[in-house]
Amino acid sequence: MEPALRVEGLGKWFVVNELRHPGRLSEFLGNLLASPFRRRARESVSDPVPEAIWAIKDISFEVPPGQVLGVIGRNGSGKSTLLKILARITAPTEGRATLSGRVGALLEVGTGFHPDLSGRQNILLNGTMLGMTPREIQDCEQAIIDFAEIGDFIDTPVKHYSSGMFMRLAFSVAAHLDAEIMLVDEVLAVGDAAFQDKCKLKIRDIARSGRTILFTSHDMEAVSKICGAAIVLDRGRIAYQGAVGGAVERYRDLMRSPGPAAPA
Incomplete structure (x- = not known):
C-alpha cells in the first residue's frame, strides 16, 4: 500500500542574525556611500556574521x-x-x-x-x-x-x-x-x-x-x-x-x- 505521506531527508534552516543585511533602503545606501575604510572597519569590528540554525534536519518517515x-x-x-x-x-x-x-x-x-x-x-x-x-x-x-x-x-x-x-x-x-x-x-x-x-x-x-x-x-x-x-x-x-x-x-x-x- 502506498503511504499517504512520505517525508524524505527533510530539513529547514533559518538565519538568526541578519544585521549585515540592511532592511531599509536608507541603510543600504548609507553603507554603499560610506568610505571603503569606514565600511571595512565596521564590518571587521562590530558587524556580526549571520548565523544559520537548523529547525529540523534529516527527517524521514512514512504514514499509511x-x-x-x-x-x-x-x-x-x-x-x-x-x-x-x-x-x-x-x-x-x-x-x-x-x-x-x-x-x-x-x-x-x-x-x-x-x-x-x-x-x-x-x-x-x-x-x-x-x-x-x-x-x-x-x-x-x-x-x-x-x-x-x-x-x-x-x-x-x-x-x-x-x-x-x-x-x-x-x-x-x-x-x-x-x-x-x-x-x-x-x-x-x-x-x-x-x-x-x-x-x-x-x-x-x-x-x-x-x-x-x-x-x-x-x-x-x-x-x-x-x-x-x-x-x-x-x-x-x-x-x-x-x-x-x-x-x-x-x-x-x-x-x-x-x-x-x-x-x-
Whole structure:
C-alpha cells in the first residue's frame, strides 16, 4: 500500500542574525556611500556574521492511510516547523515531502481564517482553498456549525471570537471538510475539557474513515489514546520512531533532562 505521506531527508534552516543585511533602503545606501575604510572597519569590528540554525534536519518517515501519527517533543524541537512545511506554509531547505490528497491544517489560531469574515464565510473560504465545490461545502456546513457549538456567532466576524470559540470552529472546519490528510498542532491546548474529549473522539472517527492525521500535543494521555504510532523530535531531529508507548517514554526522559539530549 502506498503511504499517504512520505517525508524524505527533510530539513529547514533559518538565519538568526541578519544585521549585515540592511532592511531599509536608507541603510543600504548609507553603507554603499560610506568610505571603503569606514565600511571595512565596521564590518571587521562590530558587524556580526549571520548565523544559520537548523529547525529540523534529516527527517524521514512514512504514514499509511488511516493512521494517526503523533509528533511529540519539547518546545523548540521542530514540531511546528515540520507541520508548516507539510501544510505548504513554508518551504524546506532540503529534502521533500510527498502527500497523497488534499491537506487540511489546524495550526496556530488564525491560520487559514480571515478575521474580517464571519465564521460562515470562513467555512466557504477554507473549503474553496481545498478545492471543494460550493455544493460540497454547503453539504457539510451545518455539521461544522453544530459541532463547533458557537450558535448565532457563526455570522459574526471571527475577530470578535474568544480563543475558545475560534478553536472550536477551526477544528470543526478542519475535521469536516474533505481533506485526505489532516495536520493538527496543539488543538487540544485550548477549550474546555468536554470539547477536548469531543475532539479526541472525532479524530478517532476521522482515522477510521481512512483519512490520515498528524497530531502534535504535550498531552501524553491524549497521544496515547489517539495515536497508532509516534515520532519524537529533539533538537530538530528524530530521537525516536515507532510504538506510542516507547515514544511517550522517550519524551518523558527528555523532559527530565536538564538540557538538550542527543537523538537515540
